[in-house]
């Protein structure tokens with residue numbers, strides 16, 4: 336039997352449409368247009384594409400988009416000065432600093448400078464702390480999107496065994512916190528985990544956020560489990576000189592064992608921007624009642 340394909344692209348389109356409807360209602364009620372400021376330092380080609388897409392989707396949802404492009408030679412002080420001005424700008428409800436930053440800039444210092452109420456990436460320690468303690472903060476977009484797909488697929492997650500592979504601050508850890516918040520029994524696996532396949536085989540829910548092409552194999556998966564593939568890996572394609580995207584999950588073989596699985600592309604990826612729009616709206620609503 337073949338696993339159900341979890342269609343993140345279509346779910347994300349629905350979510351973006353719902354956000355756009357709520358943005359219109361919010362504007363009508365308050366006269367305020369939610370605004371997202373995206374800051375890009377340097378010329379990293381992948382980051383440029385992400386920033387362009389974020390700007391386009393922000394406008395499409397009826398929100399204001401402010402793009403700040405700074406040279407790779409920008410000093411940390413200059414970047415912190417921009418963030419300080421965005422923190423006090425009433426037209427800006429969300430601030431996103433595109434990562435990675437150039438090596439000479441301290442990423443932690445920059446993230447810490449963002450007003451937590453405008454931290455739509457959810458990376459500030461205040462928001463990470465709120466998530467860990469069950470408070471109401473802004474939640475990182477990618478794990479939030481994964482949780483939505485899981486609840487849409489499985490309904491109530493309470494009591495399920497979840498294994499998150501990866502412990503980064505932007506995906507693995509917040510994902511584990513969200514699943515714990517839904518009363519899953521959560522295991523976080525990482526590069527030092529012993530016998531990873533047998534740990535993963537316990538899981539009703541597997542979230543792979545590793546960055547290793549097609550690492551998770553079919554014989555790691557409990558039959559019928561739900562598999563969320565966060566990985567985005569570029570590998571050589573059959574055609575010489577071309578590349579293609581694959582996830583952290585060996586999709587073809589895992590599809591024959593899992594109950595449901597996200598494809599790459601078209602699974603988790605589109606959810607990330609949709610959740611960014613949602614977080615921007617949430618931040619604007621929090622500010623203006």
Ligand code: NDP
Pocket residue numbers: 477500501502503504505506507524525526527528531544545546547565566567568603604607
């Ligand atoms: P990081 O590199 O920050 O973290 C990777 C994690 O995987 C680490 O915790 C690492 O363990 C663990 N790991 C590495 N190798 C192994 C292994 N052999 N076995 C078990 N665990 C291992 O990556 P991110 O969390 O930032 O991203 C993960 C993936 O998700 C990447 O492919 C990235 O491109 C993608 N991504 C996709 C997004 C989307 O929108 N769809 C958004 C963000 C990321 P340790 O801590 O021990 O080193």
